[in-house]
Amino acid sequence: MTKRIALATSADHPGLHEHDLPLVDAVRAKGLDPVAVVWTDPSVDWSAYDAVLLRSVWDYHRRYDEFCEWLNVVDKAGVPVFNDSGLVRWNGDKRYLVELRERGVAIVPSQIAAGACLREVVAGLDGQEIVTKPTVGASARHTVRGVAGSAELSLAMDDLPDLVYLVQPFVPEIVTDGEWSLMFVDGEFTHAVVKRPAEGDYRVQVMFGGVATLTDPPAAVLESARETLAAAGPAPLYARVDGVVVNGRFLLMELELIEPYLFLPEFPEATEKLATAVANRL
Structure with missing residues (x-):
């Protein structure tokens, strides 16, 4: 049948x-x-x-x-x-980033803060430009950027729901150089894009005007993405590794294993590879 x-x-x-x-x-x-x-x-x-x-x-x-x-x-x-x-x-919870860091993966520096402790954690970063985002979230929902200690950031945080948050330094290379997304099917690299935000923004998602360009990754970036995937365990059916290069080093931002947009229209060959992988697993 x-x-x-x-x-x-x-x-x-x-x-x-x-x-x-x-x-x-x-x-x-x-x-x-x-x-x-x-x-x-x-x-x-x-x-x-x-x-x-x-x-x-x-x-x-x-x-x-x-x-x-x-x-x-x-x-x-x-x-x-x-x-x-x-x-x-x-x-599903971005606290996995801390686990991957413990397994040797270079990540964007991250602290975890429960909603009640968020202001305390942010206060310890006074004067630094930071980003806070829920550990369970997507599409920049409830994400806030600002200078720790500033009235503007404090006001923005007033509207945040009582969730658990990641607190990270803002990485300017996302704006100047873009964010990498590398796609894998059954552990094999298929294609990559560089995502850049719209002028004046820092969010790379298309709903905020971000643009993705199909690009061959440098060898070091690809190797770092492969090491990230290996650290997560047995090869998933599909994966997207998101990160940014800072001072010549690839830093993981997210490892997307649930429902990532895989940029299949940009690289149709990956659609065939994914369908083959599904059939092989059945």
Whole structure:
């Protein structure tokens, strides 16, 4: 029988995001039956599928407890999740960066602060330009940039919800040189882009005017990304390694293993590689 694979998506993109649509045909060409399924739909019988591939679940960070419970439901149904549900849970909270640092990965310097302690941690960085972001979050939601000790930053922090935060120095190279994103399928490098913010901004996401350019990474950047992936454990089905080069050294910003935008339209060959990897794992 043809194996059915649920392409998990959000209610905002019930038919998948348009950039993921080529993956449907590529997976079908491998003899599988791909079906876009909204992960929050309570009527879905997940046991009817042979696997779940996380794609456009871009709302998971806003409903994180519900998302983790959904993973439990899929696990209990005995249905494999790509990436593995245990890896997804680990990757869902950016505190994993501290673990990777302990495993020898160079990261952007980071401190963890519970909401009640955020101002205390920021006070210890007086005069430095910093960025705070939730450890569970995406798309720069609840992210604040400013000079520690300034009235402007203090005012901005007044509006932050009581969450756990990463506190990091602002890295100006993101603006001057851009942020790297390197894509991997089954542990093999496929392609990379450099993301640059719009003029006057520091956020590289497209909704803020950021632009990504397909670019071959320098050997040292690629090697650092490979070392990051190796430190995380067995090769995931797909991964995106985000980082910035500071003083000639690649510093990890995020390792994206849940629902990353993989820049498939920019490099269509990766769509075929991902479909092949899915079929091989089934």
